[in-house]
Amino acid sequence: NAGVTQTPKFQVLKTGQSMTLQCAQDMNHEYMSWYRQDPGMGLRLIHYSVGAGITDQGEVPNGYNVSRSTTEDFPLRLLSAAPSQTSVYFCASRQGPEQYFGPGTRLTVT
């Protein structure tokens, strides 16, 4: 199993551009989440999904959209990137309490 995969690994955007961060898991987990990691702030939950077609907001949802059309995929969309969205983004899936994290996407918005 590949576990949780994320693409791209690195991305640089200009303010106002849009992009989609991809996340996929092959463990047939119902639950998936997106976190952002910033220095001194740990990981903060952006959005999560409890199954295909069902999503909900986390702690810091503003500026981000998600959808879950299949069990495997959970993309994160930035509609109009802002410098405040410069961060490392982690996707995770879980079955039970343990979260399995992907390798992350480092995003810089200039």
Added chain:
Amino acid sequence: QQQVKQSPQSLIVQKGGISIINCAYENTAFDYFPWYQQFPGKGPALLIAIRPDVSEKKEGRFTISFNKSAKQFSLHIMDSQPGDSATYFCAASYSGGYNKLIFGAGTRLAVHP
């Protein structure tokens, strides 16, 4: 409002020493307390977790101590090794709310040979 407070921010330990990282939480509804380990360029990975019905859990060189009345828990790494050098995050959530895992700010541990 930071619901899980972690200290210290960084820690330097000599090889063979004991590393201790502390966390305090506010929400008494929390009943699941994991520790995650993160190496540079990688995603966090579950290291060890505890529930409040026990005061201590040990897995190899890693031990969680839990104090329910003080709302505190800590990670002890015995016989610390250079390979333990990583960032450690404590976290908390409650049954039925595992999607909403609340993380501490992280501790960067460096173990010197």
